[in-house]
Amino acid sequence: MPTNQLATPATADPGRPVEQADLFNSVEDVSRRFAESGYLTDTRLATTIFLQSRLGKPVLLEGPAGVGKTELAKQLAAVTGRELLRLQCYEGQDETTALYEWDYGKQLLYTQVLREKISQVIADTSTLAEAVDRIGAEESVFFSERFLASRPLLAAVRSPEPVVLLIDEVDRADEALEAVLLELLAEYQVSVPEIGTFVATHRPLIVLTSNNTRDLSAALKRRCLHLSLDYPDAERELEIIRSKHTGLPDALAEQLVGIVRGLRELELRKAPSISEAIDWAQTLAVLGADELTADILGQTANVVVKYDRDLRRALDAIPRLVDPNAVVPEHLPHSHGHGHTHTHDHRHTDDHTHAGDPDGTTVRAEKDRPGRHADNYYGAPGRTDAGTTSVSRGQGSRSFGARTGRKRPF
Ligand SMILES: Nc1ncnc2c1ncn2[C@@H]1O[C@H](COP(=O)(O)OP(=O)(O)OP(=O)(O)O)[C@@H](O)[C@H]1O
Ligand SMILES: [Mg+2]
Structure with a gap:
């Protein structure tokens, strides 16, 4: 019987020493060790981890996709030399995949093998009810630790070594599972009615992540140190990209960070994340880009923007993000005949046809016509003739170094 099992339910001892207290010496120690492991923290994040350990x-x-939530837990395991146990949450999940399950197959096997012994146990009974009672008296044999299949939460509590427990995307799980977590989060214990309560001898370091698809209960939040992770500032994002050795020259990476930040300011359904910025840098490096032109960025924008509508918006914005002085043609509002009017330059992929051009021939021909935009479409300043819009210098550079603070839907 493992030392962490108590036969009777137990409550957490508030006087219990926090054994991970010596994991980190200081907030700076957290930053340094995470950086060495390839994860760049800011002060808020490093402080939270330090406090967790103390x-x-x-x-x-909590935070949008791709800002490093899951990665943080992985790195915490790497930095502390602990094993990572992970519970990936999903809708409809129940306790059997989170806490524990009775190993039915093993129970069955044992009853088969022990058939003779079981027959002996009930040999002197005369009625069915008596036989059932006799078997019932032996029930605890089959509902014992031997037949208990631990799932990540119980495994973290039973582990003979201290571990990091990642409960990933907890907002995807139903509220019922959230309630199941409360005992663990507050008391570092899991109750198994048939056996008793398992109390962790080594408290796991627990990290929960959420993409904010729904509000988590106040009870759950109250038990945790809460941190909202957002996109990093430009300097840190550049550092992160640098640390991934993408092969993109530094100056271009810096420019790329500004462009990604500019894209995040658009009303996109899914703003580009850090991981997508890294992918974009890698993509551009693989293509051997030695200059970030609107062309090459436009051709590869699908690496960071994953919805058609977002892509159209990104393609519209990229020229002025590349060059704040870019002069882009004014796209007159037009109707697609489906009840709305908007402006863009037809680079969209959904297959609309136009009144008077039912098969889209004219539209395609227009796209192929050389010089349909002015020669200086991507660059030279000063065009003020009708049909063009001059974009202010601040619009592109604004994206670099300034945090938007705007909350995006995700
Ligand atoms: N601070 C950071 N330092 C280094 N790399 C980072 C950092 N933040 C994010 N990354 C990179 O971004 C990638 C994606 O991060 P991660 O998968 O942890 O995002 P997430 O927030 O869990 O997203 P999702 O909500 O989609 O699961 C990581 O693999 C890592 O390469
Ligand atoms: Mg994740």
């Missing part, structure tokens, strides 16, 4: 509380990270 206070022994779980950390709840």
Whole structure:
């Protein structure tokens, strides 16, 4: 019987030492060791991890996709030399995949093998009810630790070595599962009615992540150190890209960060994340880009923008993000005949046809016509003739160094 099992339910001892107290010496120690491991923290994040280690509380990270929530837990395991146990949450998930399950197959096998012994146990009974009672009296044999299949939460509590427990995308799980977590998060214990309560001898470092697809309960939040992770500032994002050795020259990476930040300011359904910025840098490096032109960025924008409508918006914005002085033609509002009017330059992929051009021939021909934009479409300043829009210098550079603070839907 493992030392972490108590036969009777137990409550957490508030006086219990937090054994991970010596994991990090200081906030700076957290930053340094994470950086060495390839994860760049800011002060807020490093402070939260430091506090987690000192206070022994779980950390709840909320934020948009691709800002490094899952990666943080992985790096925490790497930095502390602990094993990572991971519970990936999903809709409809129940306790059997999160906490534990009775190993039915093994129970069945044992009853088969022990058939003779079982027959002996009930040999002197005369009625069915008596036989059932006799078997019932032996029930605890089959509902014992031997037949308990631990899932990540119980495994973290039972582990003979301290571990990092990642409960990933907890907002995807139903509220019922959230309730199941509460005992673990507050008391570092899991109750199995048939056996008793398992209390962790080594408190796991617990990291929960959420993409904010729904509000988590106040009870869950109260048990955690809460941190909202957002896109990093430009300097840190550049550092992150540099640290990934993408092969993109530094000056271009810096420019790319500005462009990605500019794209995040657009009303996109899914703003580009850090991981997509890294992918974009890698893509451009693989293509051997030695200059970031609107052309090459436009051709590869699908690496960072994943919805057709977002792509159209990105393609419209890229020229002025590349060059704040870009002069782009004014696209007159037009109707697609489906009840709305908008401006863009027909680079969209959904297959609309136009009144008077039912098969789209004219539209395609227009796209192929050389020089349909002015020669200086991507660059030279000063065009003020009708049909063009001059974009202010600040619009492109604004994206670099300034945090938007705007909350995006995700
Ligand atoms: N601070 C950082 N330092 C280094 N790399 C980072 C950092 N933040 C993000 N990354 C990179 O971004 C990638 C994506 O991060 P991760 O998968 O952790 O995002 P996430 O927030 O969990 O997203 P999702 O909500 O989609 O699961 C990581 O693999 C890592 O390469
Ligand atoms: Mg994740």
